[in-house]
Each structure stands twice: as structure tokens, then as C-alpha cells.
Amino acid sequence: MNTTACVLALALCGPIASVMPSAKSQATNLEQVDARPMTVAQAAVAPSTTLTAAQATKAxxxxxxxxxxxxxxxxYAGLSAPLRSTSSEAAVQDRLNRGPKLNGYRINSISRGIDDTTVEAVALLNGGKQEAPLLLVLDDTGKLVAWKWIGKTLPIEQSAINFVKDLDAERWVAARYYLDLDFQKEIGPQDLKxxxxxxxxxxGGVKEIKSALVASQGGDQQLVLVTIQFGKVTDNLFVIFNRDGRIINVDFSADLV
Structure with a gap:
């Protein structure tokens, strides 16, 4: 779910190793790809991303x-325009030079959403003896919007997850706790409901709140994407925080609500 209020950015200068999970297992098929096609139920949800599963896999x-x-x-060429505007090839190269050596990867799933696509993959390290799962979010053109190594949750990501969990549990008053005071004045418990x-x-109802990943952090507007598996589609809810870690906007998708 997209929103024009979001300013997307990616901290490309942070060390990859500092957020790398340590789970180990033996690599199997490096070319395994589960590019899940849209079901009839998913096709009934409109609008849907124009990026096909095959295009997302290639990207x-x-x-x-x-x-x-x-x-x-x-x-750098694979980043979305907002990400490219906040970084440079030199910054990307610096991070790559300080990061671990990948021996391979596999793509486990492609989930097409309303206007973005979530890719679940696994990077293979240490000669294929270590696996590091990661999540990629692509826009309608196949460019990278946000990504993260799975296994470490930042405080702002946990706040976004807790907010969505309260919504899913119909704890409307508790969910409003995460909102900035001005935003609370705009949206009451009944509005959230x-x-x-x-x-x-x-x-199609919430099946699983899968993960959260930061797309922009540290500024006046901080963007977190919460990946949710619904009954008909897996999609990302855009939650915007202020500098103090309070929610100032949520993209519930005007086309649907």
C-alpha cells in the first residue's frame, strides 16, 4: 500500500554484518524459486500491482x-528513484566492501500485493553453511523500495508490529496509544475500527503479521512497512512515524476503505 506522504530512504551505509542472523544450515538448491501465481481470489482484489511474478523474480x-x-x-541501478536520490554508487560500494561474501542465494516466495511485491529470499554465506533470510519489497516497476535481514527487529519496527497486532485483535483504544497526539485528534477508536x-x-482477513522493515529512519518522517498475509493477498501496510517514534499517518488505502 503506497502513500504520497512517504519519503523513502535506505540506510545503505550501515554494516550488513551487524544485523546478520547466525542460524546455520546446509544449502540445497540455489536455483529454487517459488514464484506463486495469483489465485482467483487475489485477482478479485483491485487494484493490484502490475508487476508479474516472473518480473519480480527477475528483478x-x-x-x-x-x-x-x-x-x-x-x-544502485535496481533502487527505486527515491532511494537513489538519497544515496550514491560510492556509498553502496562502501557498504558492499564491508559486508560478507555471498556464496549464493535462493528465492523462496514472491507475494504480489496491492501496489508492491514482497520477496522472501535466503542468502548463503560461509561456503553455503550459513543461511541468512532477507525480505525485499519491490515497487510496480521492479525497483527496490526497502529490504532487511530477517532476525533483528528495531524498536520502531516492533512498535509498528504491535500497532497492527492491536488492530487485528480489535483493541482500538490500545492501538491509538501509538499515535501522535495530533493524529489521535484526527482519528478516534471508531475510525480505526x-x-x-x-x-x-x-x-480476506488477516492470516499472519509476518514482519516489519524500515524504509526510512532518523528524520522527521520515518517509514515502516508491515508485511501482512491476508486471505487474498500478501501486502505491506505503510506506517509513518515522527522523530519521537509516534505514528503520524497510516496508509489504509483509500481505494479499499
Whole structure:
């Protein structure tokens, strides 16, 4: 779910190793790809991203190939325009140089959403003996909007997850706790109930709140994407925080609610 109020940014200068999970297992098939096609139920949800599963797979492979080859130009070219405007090839190369060596990867799933696509992948390290799961979010053109290594949750990501969990549990008053005071004045418990209930009902109900990833952090507007598996589609809820970690906007998708 997209919103024009979001300013997307990616902290490309942070060390990859500092957020790398340590789970180990033996690599199997590096070419395994589960590009899940849209079901009839998913097709009934409108609007839907124009990026096909095959296109998303190709885009993810190009990004992961660039990461494996430490190809800064290739990785930079795969970023969405807002991300490119906040970084440079030199910054990307610096991060790649300080990061671990990838021995391969596999893409486990492609989930097409309302206007973005979530890719679940696994990077193979240490000669294939260590696996590091990661999540990529692509826009309608296949460019990278946000990504994270799975296994470490930042405080702002946990706040976004807790907020969505309260919504899913119909704890409307508790959910408003995470809102900035001015935003609380704009949206009451009944407003949250109406918007969330219609969104969840339209998309087939919540099956799993899967993860949260920061797309922009540290500024006046901080963007967190919460990946949610609904009955009809897996999509990302855009939650915007202020500098103090309070929610100042939520994109419930005007097309649906």
C-alpha cells in the first residue's frame, strides 16, 4: 500500500554484518524459486500491482546477483528513484566492501500485493553453511523500495508490529496509544475500527503479521512497512512515524476503505 506522504530512504551505509542472523544450515538448491501465481481470489482484489511474478523474480535475481558480485552499479541501478536520490554508487560500494561474501542465494516466495511485491529470499554465506533470510519489497516497476535481514527487529519496527497486532485483535483504544497526539485528534477508536475492519474484510482477513522493515529512519518522517498475509493477498501496510517514534499517518488505502 503506497502513500504520497512517504519519503523513502535506505540506510545503505550501515554494516550488513551487524544485523546478520547466525542460524546455520546446509544449502540445497540455489536455483529454487517459488514464484506463486495469483489465485482467483487475489485477482478479485483491485487494484493490484502490475508487476508479474516472473518480473519480480527477475528483478530480485538481478538485485541478489549484484549483492553477491559486490556490484555497486548494478545494485544502485535496481533502487527505486527515491532511494537513489538519497544515496550514491560510492556509498553502496562502501557498504558492499564491508559486508560478507555471498556464496549464493535462493528465492523462496514472491507475494504480489496491492501496489508492491514482497520477496522472501535466503542468502548463503560461509561456503553455503550459513543461511541468512532477507525480505525485499519491490515497487510496480521492479525497483527496490526497502529490504532487511530477517532476525533483528528495531524498536520502531516492533512498535509498528504491535500497532497492527492491536488492530487485528480489535483493541482500538490500545492501538491509538501509538499515535501522535495530533493524529489521535484526527482519528478516534471508531475510525480505526471502521478503516481496519473494512480493509481486513476486503482482503480476506488477516492470516499472519509476518514482519516489519524500515524504509526510512532518523528524520522527521520515518517509514515502516508491515508485511501482512491476508486471505487474498500478501501486502505491506505503510506506517509513518515522527522523530519521537509516534505514528503520524497510516496508509489504509483509500481505494479499499
Amino acid at each position: 530480485a535475481q538481478q538485485l541478489l546477483d549484484a549483492l553477491q558480485a559486490k556490484d555497486a552499479a548494478g545494485l 471502521r478503516k481496519w475492519s473494512k480493509l481486513a474484510r476486503t482482503l
